[in-house]
Amino acid sequence: MKLLPKEHANLVEQAIRAAQAAGDLPAFDIPEIEVRPPKRPEQGDYAASVALQLAKPAKLNPFHIATQIAHHMPAADFVSAVEVLHPGFINFRLNPEWLKAQVDSIITEGENLFQLDLGVGKRAQVEFVSANPTGPLHVGRSRGAIVGDSIARILEATGYSVEREYYFNNAGVQMTNLGNSLRLRYLEALGMPVEIPGADDKTFYHGDYLRDFAKQLIAEKRNTLVEEDWLPFKEYAEVKMFEIIRTTLKRVNIHHEVFFNENSLYDSGAVWKILEALEKGGYVYESNIRENADEEEREKAKNYAPAKWFRSTTFGDKEDRVVVKSDGNPTYTLPDIAYHANKIERGFDLLVNILGADHFTQHQVVKYGIQALNMDSSKIHVILVQLVRMIKDGEVQKISTRAGAIETLDDLIDQTSADAVRYILLARSPDSHLDFDLDAAVAQTNENPVYYIQNAHVRCAGIFRQTSDISDDGADLSLLGDAEMTFIRKALELGDVLEFSAVNLEPHKIAFYAHELASVFHPIYDNVRVLSTDVSPDLAKARLRFYRAAQVVFKRVLNLMGMTAPEVM
RNA sequence: GCUCCCAUAGCGCAGUGGAUAGCGCGUCGGUCUUCUAAACCGUAGGUCGCAGGUUCGAAUCCUGCUGGGGGCACCA
Incomplete structure (x- = not known):
């Protein structure tokens, strides 16, 4: 099938050259010619405004230029008429027989x-969702999921070979908290005397799904885990959580080819290699406080042990960032830089990363890191989707995985439909905030x-x-x-x-x-x-x-x- | 304070520097003995947040301002 704007633009360009060759138009550089369907049917099927742009360089009135272009327009099977309208638009009509x-x-x-x-012979990777397995997918994540998968589909339709990737971290404090939380639920379900932390305890996951896990765990293992610490609980919760996440994603027609574990970057030593490379480049320093900190900050940091700082200000950041904490563990920034370096090394022609708007700063720092490594960051395209708020009974819902107050993607699908969820989350510019009015979505289903x-x-x-x-x-x-x-x-x-x-x-x-x-x-x-x-x-x-x-x-x-x-x- | 996003009809939103700024919901009034009325037809509704600037031409680009949301941890 033809891309008609391009086909028309080619005709216009040929016409301009012909007019110039015939001496009907003076010499000038031909700008990029844009052709598109006009708003009103009486203005033709496709229209070009190039004559208006040319008035100045050609030093002629635009109507005259348009007339000359139209006069030299080559014939094409899809065009039946070319019209010139004031002040200098060239309007095309499609040939009805061709149509x-x-x-x-x-x-x-x-x-x-x-x-x-467009993308034939090229490889693209789209990274999206990338939620850690600490809870079910909530609405905030869902928008990025739908946008990411839709981009993947569009890239496939333009010829790219596309890989969908899910980046996750199954280590770290949050996963330990998750293991501990399940452990408490497990003991609780066995009728043992445990104290469940209150709703304001930020180390405890309050979601009901952990109660379910606990029941299943007892069915499988009885009370054999009573003496265990958090670790086996974390491992169990992780496997279960991923099952649930994958199942949920499948419901909205999403699957990832690759699940990339952040840990593999430690196993391969990539994290430390990246640190070394940054140090070699002179972008890392050890201090208890960032350079250029003001008096107030210095005072506060007086008793901090030294950490390693990435001098991201070299690349325009407003402040340097810690990459290795004073306890010797990296912050998320270091593996994140390593991950993106890894992506680039895998040789994709196009890398797309879907992030929530709250990750803006993070992605900037990663970008500076990639630059510090002398790698080409231009292949990485970050789509920031603005936050989704759930509106229920006319009120904004607070979303917090830890507190268990979640509107999950599953709930949403149950109450509407997978297709409806996809469309609602897709039919908005990613830059625009999205209030998902659940009452309206359910009530106005028809x-x-x-x-x-x-x-x-x-x-x-x-x-x-x-x-x-x-x-x-x-x-x-x-x-x-x-x-x-x-x-x-x-x-x-x-x-x-x-x-x-x-x-x-x-x-x-x-x-x-x-x-x-x-x-x-x-x-x-x-x-x-x-x-x-x-x-x-x-x-x-x-x-x-x-x-x-x-x-x-x-x-x-x-x-x-x-x-x-x-x-x- | 620094920074990112947003501001267009009552509400929710499209709008790639071009011609008379659109769509949905809601308003009001019509249309099913014919392939799905989850549809169609008509109606009303605008200082494109404000002020400058660039341009032949600005909702669109630039600057400043106002208002709303997000981010500014040795959390991820």
């Missing part, structure tokens, strides 16, 4: 509709955009259920009307939306496009009937062919968003 033929092209491409070659879009696919499927005895092979597409062509025009924009989403890593564009496409479809469905006594067999055949193409487009778009394309609702 109608696209119905067959769409059906031929099928599930690979607008499969692009008006949720997800069903509006899926219903278009369902309606197509409904037609084919009723017409299994009619073949649409060899349909005469010239019988199709203007309404159907409005839809085909919109459908042909999918490739551009896809390319834009991939290049800019903005998957929400697909979500909005899907809704626009459905809103073009539904009115047509109402008026363009297949089974009606006043529709001739030939016309019915042509319309059937049209709906087959429409169904292909909706299925492709829904798949790109990781949603199902149901036959019935």
Whole structure:
């Protein structure tokens, strides 16, 4: 399938060169030519404003330039007319015959509709979710999960070979706390005298899931673990937690090819090698306080033991960061830098990392670390998704894994549907804060955009259920009307939306496009009937062919968003 | 205080420097004996937070300000 903006831009460029060669336009450098569908139908199907940009360099009035460009415009099978409008827009109209033929092209491409070659031969990695196995996935994590997986799908559709990766840490204080928490729940479930910490105890995980784990653990091991410390409990909880997380992700159609354990960076010695490299570069110093600290800070740090600091200020950070604590253990920063260095060494052409907005500072420090290692950080693209807040009964819910006050992704799916959750979390710019109004999502289920879009696919499927005895092979597409062509025009924009989403890593564009496409479809469905006594067999055949193409487009778009394309609702 | 994101219709949000700024919900009024009415048609609703600047042209780019949210631990 053609990417029409590009095709038109090529024509314009050829026309400008031709006009210059003929002496009808003066010499000037040709800028990047942008062509896109204008807002209003009377302004054509595609429009270029390049003549307006050229007025200055060419020292001519834009209308004249546009006229000359139009005059030299080469012919193309997809263009039927070129118009020039004041103050200097060049408007194209698609050739109706060509347009109608696209119905067959769409059906031929099928599930690979607008499969692009942007990333062919290239490897991309998308890292997302990356939650430590301390609790079920909550809503805050879910947004990054959906955005990450959707980006992966879009990259696949543009030809990339994509790996989805999940980075996690199963060591550290939080996991010890988790082990301890399960241990207490285990003893509690055995009826032993234990004191469960209060809700404000930050070392205890209060979630009910640990009660469940404790019961299962007793079923498996009885009371044989009574004398054990936190470790076997931590190991048990970790395995169980990952099972749950994977199952939850599967429910929303997400799976990761690689689970990368932070520990492996210690096992391989990578963490210390990175530290050594940073030290060699002169980016590390030992002190009880960062350089350039003010008097107040110095006073506070007077009694601290020395730690190792990364001089990230060299790269524009506002303060240096501790990489090795005074107790000799690295902070999260060091393995994080090692992890990203590892990613780069694995030779991906594109690295995408989905992070919550609260990790902004962290990713900056990691980036400075990569620079200090003299590695190319330009392949790393970080998508920061703004925080999600749950609104319930009109009030903001506090989310805290430790306190057990969690709105989990599972709850959300149970109360709505996997497709609805995906769409709601996807259909927003990542930069925009998202208030997930649970009451509205549940109550307005029938008006949720997800069903509006899926219903278009369902309606197509409904037609084919009723017409299994009619073949649409060899349909005469010239019988199709203007309404159907409005839809085909919109459908042909999918490739551009896809390319834009991939290049800019903005998957929400697909979500909005899907809704626009459905809103073009539904009115047509109402008026363009297949089974009606006043529709001739030939016309019915042509319309059937049209709906087959429409169904292909909706299925492709829904798949790109990781949603199902149901036959019935 | 430093920093990141946001501010567009009553509410929730799109908007890639171009032509008369859009969509959903909600308002009001219509449409099912015909392939799914989870739909369609019509209606009302705007100082694009404020003030400057750049440009032939600014919701979009720059500066400042105001308001809301996030981040600024030897936690991850």
